Amino acid sequence: MSRRKGAAAGGGAGPMAMAAMEEEAAELRRGPWTLEEDNLLMSYIACHGEGRWNLLARCSGLKRTGKSCRLRWLNYLKPDIKRGNLTAEEQLVILELHAKWGNRWSRIAQHLPGRTDNEIKNYWRTRVQKQARQLKVDANSAVFRDAVRCYWMPRLLDKMSMAAASTAAPPPLMEQHGQGVLSSSQSAAIGSDQLCCYPAAGFNPSPSASTSGSTAAAALQPAPVPCFSELNWEDQYCYPSGGDLDGGAGGMELDSAALLGSLGLDGLDLGPAESYLPDATLLDYLNYSSCTANAMNMMMVNGGNYNNSYCGGDAMVDGDHHDTTTAATCHAARKLAGEWGGGI
C-alpha cells in the first residue's frame, strides 16, 4: 500500500507547514516492526501505561504513528495475547458468533480471551472464506451456513471430544465403531481440515441446503437423518439416544450423581431433562465446555462411561449411561453460572 494522505489532510496549510508535515511523514517508519522498536514500545508502556497513543508515538522516540503503536501493542505485544493455532473450541465460537453477528470482529474477539479481532478476521478470510470459495458459494449465504453447521461444526466438536478425552481416552469412537467416516478416497479428496470434512453420522444438511441444488452440502452425500439445525439440544448432542434422559433407566441418576459430584455440585437438582435440553445452542454449550470436559474426564478416570454424546455421532453402544452425561453437565454448568440464555 503506497497511499499517503498526510498532505491531503493538511488542507489549507501553507507551504512551510506542508513542508514540515511532509518531512515528518517522510521520517515515519512503516512496515514490519523491529525488535528495538518493540522493546521501546514495551518499555514505554511499562512506565506510562496504555493509551494516549499519539503522545506515546511522539514521546517514546518511535518513528511510528500512534495508530501503528496501538495496533502493534494490541495485536502483538500485549502480554495476554494468545499465540498459536486456534483451538477447535475457538473455531466453533467464531463460526457460531459470526453466524450471529456477522463481521463484528472485535465483538467476537471479546468472547475469545487472548485472541485479537485481527486474528479472527484473518482466520475467517483465510480459512472460512476459502472453503466457501471452493464450494462456489458465498460465505454469508444460508447454504454455506448450513454446510458449516452440518459438517464443520460437528467435526470440530468431534475434535473437542478427543481433546477432552486426551490422556486416558479410548480411540476415537468414530474409529472404534467405524461409523460416520468417509472412505479413504473421500477423505483424501476432501482433506481432514476442510469444511467438507466428513459429516458425523447423524448429521445432514438442512432441506434448504439439500434441495436448493447447491453443490455445497449436496455434494457431501449426507446420511438421511435429521439436520443439525433441525435438532434440539438433546438430539444434537446425544444422538442417537440409547438411554433415557429423564432418568427412567437408572443410568441418568447414576451418572448425574457422579457428574455433579465431580463438579462439586452434590445435591444440585437438575430437574427434568425436558426443561433444559431444548433450546440450548452450540454457544451455550461452548461457554461451559471446559466444565464439561473436566466432568467427562472425571467420569472416565472413575470408570464411568465416556461418551461421544455430542455431534450426533457415533452411536454409543452401551445403552443407558452415556447419553445423559453431556446434557446433564451442560445443565449443571448452566445452573452454576446462573446466566443461562443471556448475555452471550
Add this chain to the structure above:
DNA sequence: AAATCCGACAACCGCATCGGA
C-alpha cells in the same frame, strides 16, 4: 536449483464514534 504460487498473518488505511474543550 530457480521460478512461481499460495497461505498465513502483520500492518496500514479510511471511516465512524466518542469524549472533552
Add this chain to the structure above:
DNA sequence: TTCCGATGCGGTTGTCGGATT
C-alpha cells in the same frame, strides 16, 4: 452545540516462508 483529537473497527494490502512446478 460545535469542533477536533483520540480511539476503535473493519476492509485491504504487503510481506514472508513453505510448497509446488
